Amino acid sequence: xxxxxxxxxxxxxxxxxxxxxxxxxxxxxxxxxxxxxxxxxxxxxxxxxxxxxxxxxxxxxxxxxxxxxxxxxxxxxxxxxxxxxxxxxxxxxxxxxxxxxxxxxxxxxxxxxxxxxxxxxxxxxxxxxxxxxxxxxxxxxxxxxxxxxxxxxxxxxxxxxxxxxxxxxxxxxxxxxxxxxxxxxx
Ligand code: ATP
Ligand code: MG
Numbered sequence: 001x002x003x004x005x006x007x008x009x010x011x012x013x014x015x016x017x018x019x020x021x022x023x024x025x026x027x028x029x030x031x032x033x034x035x036x037x038x039x040x041x042x043x044x045x046x047x048x049x050x051x052x053x054x055x056x057x058x059x060x061x062x063x064x065x066x067x068x069x070x071x072x073x074x075x076x077x078x079x080x081x082x083x084x085x086x087x088x089x090x091x092x093x094x095x096x097x098x099x100x101x102x103x104x105x106x107x108x109x110x111x112x113x114x115x116x117x118x119x120x121x122x123x124x125x126x127x128x129x130x131x132x133x134x135x136x137x138x139x140x141x142x143x144x145x146x147x148x149x150x151x152x153x154x155x156x157x158x159x160x161x162x163x164x165x166x167x168x169x170x171x172x173x174x175x176x177x178x179x180x181x182x183x184x185x186x
Contacts, residue, residue: 004112004144006137006161010120010153013167020115020147021048024070027145028055032112033069037102039095040118040150041074044186048072068112075101095127106140113145120150123157130154 007023009016024034036052055070075098099122106114122128134156137146148157158164173181180186 001143003142004140004146005163007145007147007163007165008120008153008158008161009147009149009165009167010151010158011166011168012151013169014172015167016149016151017117019165019167020117020149023147024113024115027113028068028070031066031068033110034071034113034115035105035111036072036115036117037098037105038072038074038117039098039122044180046186047183049074092127095122098122099128099132103136106136106144106146109141109144112143113147115147115149118150119148120153120157122150123154124150124152130156133157134160 007020009019020036024036027034049072052070052072055067058065058067075094102114102116102119105111116133119128119133123130123133133148133154137160140146148161153164
């Protein structure tokens, strides 16, 4: 059995969440059970939620279909008003509850891969500390791969990770006034 790896995708360029999703798909195809927990919820209808649901009952992780289980879960309502002086205490509470759920899943031994999407954001805004995340990840099952995404990854976690990729923005369609595109952004 291979030791689980810790990966981080960070930086200002596009592709952090979707890189994690690409690895998730790759793992599911290899019969691994994958959970993706999203700390930040956008207002769009994300196509990947339905795509992951299509795996329900197909990818059961029992080896029958050869596919693993693929579950994407959005935690709470996400936090949208951070950076603003009046961060809603309800948002803080929900991010905390989301983190408790993430902790339980990481330690549960039910998964071969757990993606913590946008957790870096929750850490950089002080909802969760890098130290508590590091402690939980150190205690994870040995085989578990974990992927953390989001801008401004904490140096503590970068130091601890096995693979860290920084997405560099060369250009983005948004700068030309092109709106978020179906299938590309959501
Ligand atoms: P993706 O989900 O496409 O992999 P990401 O996870 O790297 O992107 P986030 O910081 O989570 O990027 O931003 C979420 C949304 O913002 C995405 O829809 C993405 O296309 C868009 N986005 C990412 N980078 C930029 C950028 N440099 N300029 C404008 N929009 C961006
Ligand atoms: Mg993202």
